[in-house]
Amino acid sequence: MMECIVCHCRVSPIDYGLSMSVWKLVTKVCSQECLKQWLLTPLPLVLKKDRAVYICKAIHFRGFKSIAEEKLAKWLLKNDIPYSFEEYVLIFEGKKMYMPDFYIKGHSFLELKGIPSVRALGKTLKAGRVLRLEILTYSQLKRFGIL
Numbered sequence: 329m330m331e332c333i334v335c336h337c338r339v340s341p342i343d344y345g346l347s348m349s350v351w352k353l354v355t356k357v358c359s360q361e362c363l364k365q366w367l368l369t370p371l372p373l374v375l376k377k378d379r380a381v382y383i384c385k386a387i388h389f390r391g392f393k394s395i396a397e398e399k400l401a402k403w404l405l406k407n408d409i410p411y412s413f414e415e416y417v418l419i420f421e422g423k424k425m426y427m428p429d430f431y432i433k434g435h436s437f438l439e440l441k442g443i444p445s446v447r448a449l450g451k452t453l454k455a456g457r458v459l460r461l462e463i464l465t466y467s468q469l470k471r472f473g474i475l
């Protein structure tokens with residue numbers, strides 16, 4: 329809970345200005361180096377087989393919505409972390425759609441948020457029950473020197 333998932337050093341939500349409810353949901357790493365190691369760890373994308381959730385190719389690339397997304401993309405590229413941006417759409421029960429920001433090949437989907445609230449993360453959390461989904465905040469990336 330309070331440890332970096334890679335190096336096990338102490339990390340605290342206070343360091344990132346995050347509430348405990350949001351902290352429970354974010355990827356707990358302590359640095360750029362640990363984030364890199366984590367995203368390069370091969371892990372299964374599907375956590376649980378669920379016929380109500382489909383992964384589809386997105387129709388077209390819409391471009392980055394924020395400077396933060398663009399900076400994270402550049403960092404992934406620079407660190408040889410294979411990724412794609414908004415390449416996939418997840419469909420729940422044949423109707424509700426959700427497009428995660430990034431797909432990290434061989435690892436997870438990744439959602440980047442400004443100041444997330446649990447309410448705003450609704451679709452992300454739903455997807456996270458069946459697929460590996462990392463959540464990162466601007467405050468984490470700022471502290472790591474990526475933003």
Ligand SMILES: [Zn+2]
Pocket residue numbers: 332333334335336337357358359362
């Ligand atoms: Zn660490």
